[in-house]
Amino acid sequence: MASASNDDHVRSGFLAILSDPEKRTLYNRYGKDEHIMSQGPNGVSLEDFDAEEFFRFMFGGEEFVDIIGDFELAKSFKYALSELLSENEQTTDRQNQRSSHAAERAQAHEERIKTLSENLLSKLSIFTDTLSSDSSALESTQALDKFIKKIHADIPNQLQAPYGEHLLHAIGYVYSSKARFWLTKMDSQEGHLGKRLLGFGKNFQSTWKDRIHIVKETVKTVKCAVQWQQSVSRLTSAVDDESENSQLPFQHHSGHLEYSGPTPSEPTALATNKPVSSVKQKQKSSTQPIVPLTDEEKRKLEMDTTAKSMEALWRATKLEIECIQRNVCDQVLSDPACSRQIRRYRCKALSKMGDIWQQATLSN
Template identity: 25%
Template sequence: MAQPTIVDSRRRGTPTQCPSCRILLDFDRPHSYSGKLQIRCAECKYVYEFIPQSQESSGAGTSTGAGASNHGFASGGGGSGGSGRRGAGTDADPIETEYYEILGVQVMATQEEIKKAYRKMAIKLHPDKNRDDPAAEENFKQLSIAYQVLSDPNLRAIYNRNGQKKGGGGVEPAGGFQDPEVVFGTMFGGERFHDWIGTISIVFSGKDMKDALENEQEQQTEMAQYISAAQAAGRPVAMGPGGQPVMTPELLARRQQRQKALQDKKTAARKERVERLAQNLINKLSIYTESAHGENDKAVTASFKEICRIEAEELSKENYGYELLQAIGRTYISKGEHYEASNSFAPLGWFHGARQNFNLIGDTVSTLRAAIELKTVFQKLQEAEQSGLSAEHVRKLEEQAAEQGVRVIWKGAKLEVEGVIRNVCDEVLNDKNVTAKTRDLRATALKLMGEAFISIKKSGEEEQAKPASVAH
């Protein structure tokens, strides 16, 4: 029996994962070898067998160490990062499958499966969730690159045919690869929604979180320097009830100044975003407001609703498109009704405003509950890893944590989108630069647009809604 071939790995993040220490790894697959292919972990030196998913799913192969084989990124079938063969690949048999392995999908995966896989892996590999892993940034970057290539049908076809040349070149978008955090921020909406909601900033651990962490780190550094200087000079350091050092007035003032600067920056960005989106919305509503002779103009109403419906059909194809259309549409309808109620009878306007606040409180509570559930799942995951449970059990917990993470991010993103859209509607409906009649028509158009948005069916619902054919 041929002796197994053992290759050394690198800590880069693809396409395998050590079942012992769970570090994400990369390795160069030999063009030819005899016996089984085994990987030596770069971190803990554990040796385990590499099994492509196409073999693993059929039950072939076993692990050679203390635990079951767990690759982290599954092979897309047909080999590892590079097949080593000559000639061009095909969509069914790519010359290289590394990007498929990074995302953990088969080479024939649909675009929807690729998007779903990216969302789950992005939660799992985000650097802010893996701060103790020095390879976290690189892992996240490689995930982003793989997604940008495979989510573009043209780039994917080129990649399948030619592969990606190591060290630069090969398959790349026309404008170059986007920053991984920017790609992460488009998990909900994508480019088509940019004119409607702008860039969602509440990505689970995005720029706002990084700014906050940097601010906190600066405060800790300043406090440590203050304590060190006080001890060197023999001065006492005031301590609080909890045994923590008390900030001096100077340190407190600097802290408040930094926090104000961060808040001012966020406020200015929000204002700019709302003003830009308000102008976009005014332009879209003008199709109705500049054509309709009144609120009961049936011809213009029917035409405008059809225009909105066609655009909504296109928007629904984006990530979470259906869910975003529902959120935006309901907000448009609510704001249009609130405006009309306020102009006709003030108490009705108060009622609509109270209902909006009640819904906002409900969504906030739901988001907090989901975040607590996510924290519980991650705690279970940590306990599972420390207790020596099987790799399969840990993998299932990881999938559960990733799915819950996506739900938490979506709820937070939905809250942000609805808040921004409400501000945008207020700008549009309270615009004093136009006549009251124009504002009234905008409110009507806003409701019509909202109705068109929420009328869109979720993918698959159309087929389910059709009655079964009757045999004659």
């Protein structure tokens, strides 16, 4: 694991790039030679910034690596930075790179789901591997108690991880909802007609509940992104206004108004065929003083922009995590290589783990 100072260095660099429009404007204007995005004494460049490391340590750290894996958002962010740094390349080269990147992402996505599915099966095996089709109720209870103790033993360290409580709640919800979905689906395919109809109804209800959850989370993510964009726009306007105010030709010195700007000949009203009142009004509006933000106001605006950027980033990351976990659960719970009874045991263990994770809090 990287040191704490390394972690803080990565975070500060990311926030500088993400939320400081002035630094981003400087890079866009001057290109690669002057792209240093610094915060404090330590400078972080776009080339040196490790998006994957940032996402890994910002959301979950080492405690969640075997549950979450590598973030696809981090890979996309890393690719976007590489495109930004190579903006002078030809269009054909860019198209080839994008096609290659899309293929790599698809392969990485499949490998991620496969690896995380194996990791989840390993966790569930504490319960499922001790049972057989003819296990007694007592044996099932003892195995479940052992499994529950293992879950509770891991929670304190997981809660201490960055965004640990939020991650447990988000992943726990997916575990519980997917376990219910597959249990009710199996119920709708087994037994007498009444049992099947009841199972079908519960399965339909579970499906729609999960879809509504996805819609709500997507709306929240979009709302956070819009709020962050608005905050960035306000910060950009404040920086621009401050810059324009510092370049005004009229300045006050000891109570006297001095002019230090250029002195080209100005067009008169007659030369421009415009009314005198129109020219005066334009000159008046162009010389209205711009009131800059105080240091305190600017600091609050910067803090608000940073907070909104992190909230929007977390929301987007949460959507990705929940999507991946749904795919992982589907692969584990629909495994055709195992019997229905084993799949039911997996559902039971996964549901219990999901319920416990959703109830975990730092105050416990």
